[in-house]
Amino acid sequence: MHFTAEQIASLIQGKVEGDPQASVSKVAKIEDASTGDLSFVANPKYEEYLYKSNASIIIVNDSLNIESSVKATLIKVKDAYSSFALLLERYNDLISNGHRSGIDSTASVSESAKIGADVYVGAFAYIGDNAHIAEGAQIYPGCVIGDNAQVGTKSKVYSGVRIYNDCIIGDNVIIHSGTVIGSDGFGFAPQKDGSYKKIPQIGNVIVEDNVEIGANCTIDRATMGSTRIKKGVKLDNLIQIAHNVEIGENTVIAAQTGISGSTKIGRNCVIGGQVGIVGHITIADYTSINAQSGLAKSVNTPKTALTGSPAYDYKSSLKSQAIFRNLPEIQQRLISLEKTVEELSALLSEKNISDKK
Amino acid sequence: MHFTAEQIASLIQGKVEGDPQASVSKVAKIEDASTGDLSFVANPKYEEYLYKSNASIIIVNDSLNIESSVKATLIKVKDAYSSFALLLERYNDLISNGHRSGIDSTASVSESAKIGADVYVGAFAYIGDNAHIAEGAQIYPGCVIGDNAQVGTKSKVYSGVRIYNDCIIGDNVIIHSGTVIGSDGFGFAPQKDGSYKKIPQIGNVIVEDNVEIGANCTIDRATMGSTRIKKGVKLDNLIQIAHNVEIGENTVIAAQTGISGSTKIGRNCVIGGQVGIVGHITIADYTSINAQSGLAKSVNTPKTALTGSPAYDYKSSLKSQAIFRNLPEIQQRLISLEKTVEELSALLSEKNISDKK
Amino acid sequence: MHFTAEQIASLIQGKVEGDPQASVSKVAKIEDASTGDLSFVANPKYEEYLYKSNASIIIVNDSLNIESSVKATLIKVKDAYSSFALLLERYNDLISNGHRSGIDSTASVSESAKIGADVYVGAFAYIGDNAHIAEGAQIYPGCVIGDNAQVGTKSKVYSGVRIYNDCIIGDNVIIHSGTVIGSDGFGFAPQKDGSYKKIPQIGNVIVEDNVEIGANCTIDRATMGSTRIKKGVKLDNLIQIAHNVEIGENTVIAAQTGISGSTKIGRNCVIGGQVGIVGHITIADYTSINAQSGLAKSVNTPKTALTGSPAYDYKSSLKSQAIFRNLPEIQQRLISLEKTVEELSALLSEKNISDKK
Secondary structure, eight states: OOEEHHHHHHHTTOEEESOTTOEESEEOOTTTOOTTEEEEEOSGGGHHHHHHOOOSEEEEETTOOOOSOOSSEEEEESOHHHHHHHHHHHHHHHHOOOOOOEEOTTOEEOTTOEEOTTOEEOTTOEEOTTOEEOTTOEEOTTOEEOTTOEEOTTOEEOTTOEEOTTOEEOTTOEEOTTOEEEEOOOOEEEOTTSOEEEOOOOOEEEEOTTOEEOTTOEEEOOSSSEEEEOTTOEEOSSOEEOTTOEEOTTOEEOTTOEEOTTOEEOTTOEEOTTOEEOSSOEEOTTOEEOTTOEEOSOBOSTTOEEETTTTEEHHHHHHHHHHHHTHHHHHHHHHHHHHHHHHHHHHHHHHHHHHHO | OOEEHHHHHHHTTOEEESOTTOEESEEOOTTTOOTTEEEEEOSGGGHHHHHHOOOSEEEEETTOOOOSOOSSEEEEESOHHHHHHHHHHHHHHHHOOOOOOEEOTTOEEOTTOEEOTTOEEOTTOEEOTTOEEOTTOEEOTTOEEOTTOEEOTTOEEOTTOEEOTTOEEOTTOEEOTTOEEEEOOOOEEEOTTSOEEEOOOOOEEEEOTTOEEOTTOEEEOOSSSEEEEOTTOEEOSSOEEOTTOEEOTTOEEOTTOEEOTTOEEOTTOEEOTTOEEOSSOEEOTTOEEOTTOEEOSOBOSTTOEEETTTTEEHHHHHHHHHHHHTHHHHHHHHHHHHHHHHHHHHHHHHHHHHHHO | OOEEHHHHHHHTTOEEESOTTOEESEEOOTTTOOTTEEEEEOSGGGHHHHHHOOOSEEEEETTOOOOSOOSSEEEEESOHHHHHHHHHHHHHHHHOOOOOOEEOTTOEEOTTOEEOTTOEEOTTOEEOTTOEEOTTOEEOTTOEEOTTOEEOTTOEEOTTOEEOTTOEEOTTOEEOTTOEEEEOOOOEEEOTTSOEEEOOOOOEEEEOTTOEEOTTOEEEOOSSSEEEEOTTOEEOSSOEEOTTOEEOTTOEEOTTOEEOTTOEEOTTOEEOTTOEEOSSOEEOTTOEEOTTOEEOSOBOSTTOEEETTTTEEHHHHHHHHHHHHTHHHHHHHHHHHHHHHHHHHHHHHHHHHHHHO
16 A cells, blocks of 8 residues: 555644655555655654654654755654554554454353453453453453453453452553452561461452563552552553552553552553552652662642662752762762861861961 | 540550540551640650650550650550551441442443342443452442452452453452453564564463452453462452462562563562563472562572572572672773883883893 | 593593592582582682582683692593583583474464474464464473564474564573563653553564573563664563663673663673663664663774763772772861861961051
8 A cells, every 4th residue: 555645644633844645555664664664853862863764654743843855755743753653543543453343252250250242262262250341442362350340441452461369450451461450468477486367368450451561570459448540651571569558540661660558559650660668658640660669658739850779850860860879979078078177187287386386 | 437546456455655545536647746636656766756746646566666745645555556456457347338339220241140149249340251250349430340250258349340251360469450361471482584473361360369469450461270369368449350360478579570471489578569570480389589579580598588580598689789899990090000001011021031131 | 421531531531530439420519519419610709618528520621720638539621510510511411301393282373374293283282373483492381482483493392482563582592481682662742641652663673583581571572663682682580671672792781770762782791790882872883781770872992891870881880889988087177178278277367466556
């Protein structure tokens, strides 16, 4: 299939600069694109490629200052990244028929399970007693959906996801392979003989609508009540969410971050990768936390930016980090100052003595 | 089902304060509890809820100092957390019939495997040649138990756990979904051409009795001999245990921590989340290591507390961390001191000159 | 089976010191070895065991300086570790017949899939439409190989691995249980209402020949193009590789490390455990990065060694870390210096006044 600059511009409400009949047949990243490719530039880091690229059409922000000549036909839009995302979506719909339907003959579906219309249940998937798979949901091969668990309308559960008993997944949720939802929270009471007694974890996990969860994450069930991932949350891969945690709407968390038990995170927070957050704290809305930070205290003021382990105010923390690098020099300056002061002291005391003479 | 304060108190040897006929039908966390709920307060952080809660019955430590009026009927016990855990266990037994029995018709069980009485083998589970599943063990759907592997009496292996050949799981062990036991240790010999040659990993993993392992953990088999998780150890989710590691009895490790090869950890240690421990070191009994620490050296003295990356003595490390935050101020003080000293020096040398004149 | 020192030495081109007829029947680590065992010493940390060990035969580097008497018969070779690895490999071939063949009757293999000669497809494995499993490849129980995916000659895919549609695995690759290859990259465009719109991820993952990937790793598919793991790369467990990352030949990465999107890592790098690397940077060949480091900038000079979070030059970083530990003392010295300088100032100004009198 070929698309012209004119056709693409009309899809994304863009303005063509160059040949409206320039045509493309596939998409590529700006650094890899060649003739016949459609690409985009949104991140300033990649602007240099604009001038070198052999792409036939490039989507750019209309705010972009073009500094030298560009071979490609440009399509100028308000937000190149979003426009390109929209095109990818259309493209994706065209090339792949992601939606499947029907229950594979090898699947094991409990007689008491409730299966909606147009549902896909893949090979070797297991659907427990009284589970509910709502209309259009996609359960890929080898998934396990426990007793009384629910998967909402049009949600997509990739192969090998394990959802324990009683957990509830909302509508339009995507869960990637290997993720475990509803394993027991980590709760043990220390005994006199040094051993630990397991605290039964009788709560569940609730994942609200439009959430996406990456691969091989673990989200523990609540001791009592629910661990809750609210609407629109996006979790990357290998993330650990402990029992009774709550994550607010539209909060985004990068890979390998861990949130300890009962912590409540606000809405629209942005949390980097490999962050650790202690238990039983509260984090205000719109908090941003830098990668590898360790958060040990509640954040009460919305829109706070934090970094470091232990984490504190982003700007101050960066200053301390910069000085940390200079510590050898600082130590040297301290030593030389000590020497000078000692000499001055000696001189002065000598002088005093000589004065008194 | 309803239970009165009197009935509950008799189960946990507690003392009722308030209405002995107050009754509850379910359990809830203190911050969520409403009329008809049983709850508890053990963590001082949650004491404030005691005075606001609508719970009908609250279990508290008898050492707790009640500072104002409480609506709920109280049951005072020595250890509220343990008592509540005991009740949850009873409750859990009542509401859920966790124990299953029988081999699912879709399971693939080798003819040479030895299956004990009252064992559950779920749908699509695979039991290899000469494997041994002991009496009462629970193998959930989609598990793979390799050739010659053993699972002990009453152990519970949740769906999608993979146990490689020759690994041994003790009695009353719980392993959560997605955990991999017995994958090859990470051992490669560098070659002259820059490539690496795999070192075969011919050992196994031994998990002793009463261990609980969280979801999506990885425990590598030994190069030779055994990687060993001793009695009563509790591992949270997403933990990495490398080849030939030994973890002592009753040691507890929080999520996302990684232990490198051949390291030996003592008994009753408490290790936080996201900790990294280098290989080939020894850690004394009762060591406690703060979250996100990086341990690069052996710990020889039992009961040592450590933090930081690299980790050292907890108290000293906290002091350095506090000063780290003040580095900008310290640098400022150093600069102003340098200036003062320079002025003094100038003054003195001037004076000396004028004195000499 | 028994082997004599003479026989073993001839296999590894070693020189016997001691009884050439000394014989062994199994292998053990030097610290565990007893009579009848073959062992080796390569790491200087373990040299002390050489003199205590009851092993019957020990392989050592011919450069090793023997400082006291050794009971065992020694076999001296250029590289004890590699020689031992070679022996383990032979031993492994003898004791285990790792290679399997045939398609299990319970496996689900698409009619359009292309299955090579001598392939093993285990129980409950799923092979999608137009997938290609090349000659001699081993697909263990419960794996999912997506539509159009490829697994190369003699590659070994352990149980429960999930390979998404269109991903390509080379020859002689080993992938351990639970690893997910080809899940969607983490890409979302922020919307005005605070929610996020998913960017379709239409690329794939290419894993080249001779790569080994540990258990429960996650390797995301590219937004466009390919996430690429080049020849001979070795990845430990629980590693996160984001979309469009490239990892150069023979680079080795320890457990729990995460690489963010579009970063390009050179060849023959050595990256420790729990390292975090930001997106969109380039790392030169032969870079070494210490465990728990956080890398935020490109590394342009090959053979650079880095540590810290944020990471910089290894040696300077260690110096700063050493001073960090001394910060309480340094603060004390600064305080005492301030006091001395204040006294000197006072003295001098007094003097000045008295001089002027």
